Amino acid sequence: MGQITVMRVYLAGPDVFLPAPLERGAALQRICAAHGLEGVFPLDPLRGGDWPEWDGLPEAFRIARRNEAHITSCDALIANLTPFRGPSADVGTVFELGFMRALGRPVFGWSNTAKAFADRTRAFIGGTVDADGLSVEDFGLADNLMIEGGIYSSGGGFFAASVLDGAVWQDLAAFERCVAAVAARLVR
């Protein structure tokens, strides 16, 4: 019998800012495991440990290097694109999505808001252009076009759900649909 290789999926998202981030990571990883995937959470120790050349880096830059190394070690990425403190997703998450897209591997996203980006933005700025005259991007997408454009071009997928306001950071149904799609793409 051949060796079994479990595909690794990086779990990008502002989930690390939740009150119990390790428990959240474990919950996401259980869902991945149920679909035959290994979920890699940003707070996981790095496979093989931190690089000696990172000694002396400020903590923030060491975390950034570790996350980049986690992503590079994975076969795909799932981003929690639920809007975060404004009309768009968390920028750290989107940096990581762009990073993985440039590596040429499939990127996926999910969000607990199904409302269109343009509608969310207009509600946020209270009009069709903001005070400085900047226009609103309106292509009927879920967020800035680089995000869904990158997901589409990579052969990934995007999954949105409408959930109750209080459940935005709890409900994992859209995440699980996303994981199932990653599994269908990666696991033979």
Add this chain to the structure above:
Amino acid sequence: MGQITVMRVYLAGPDVFLPAPLERGAALQRICAAHGLEGVFPLDPLRGGDWPEWDGLPEAFRIARRNEAHITSCDALIANLTPFRGPSADVGTVFELGFMRALGRPVFGWSNTAKAFADRTRAFIGGTVDADGLSVEDFGLADNLMIEGGIYSSGGGFFAASVLDGAVWQDLAAFERCVAAVAARLVR
């Protein structure tokens, strides 16, 4: 005499949403040219034209592909990281920053706000954690740690200025300091 190669710098930013985006792009490109660099603005036509395989793509996804191809054709990237509709930079810009970081080329950033990310975020959410209990990242940086972490690791640089509220989308002094740093890094 040998051939002169002009280094190309991708100009990421929400500048494309300004009321006169082509004029804005030309202003940024004049500053690049004064420092011996070719600035590539997202709205520029693609060198060699769009790829035939993009025929039939929805406009938004075609723009995303074109921007990715622009970035891939450049030697470095400068991101306008001025906060955009919330405490953080524009997510499209940050996607592109992460994309170029993964290509291993130098990424630079500038912002017309010198206030720390944590202070901006606390002002936005009106406290130290938000209504859903999500914590505020506080490493004394200008935005999420992936951004400045990626800039630092790439050998790039970040330049911030404090400008009057009404000049946030006009003042180009921090941008010019950033361009000078890119030139010092790339132009021999």
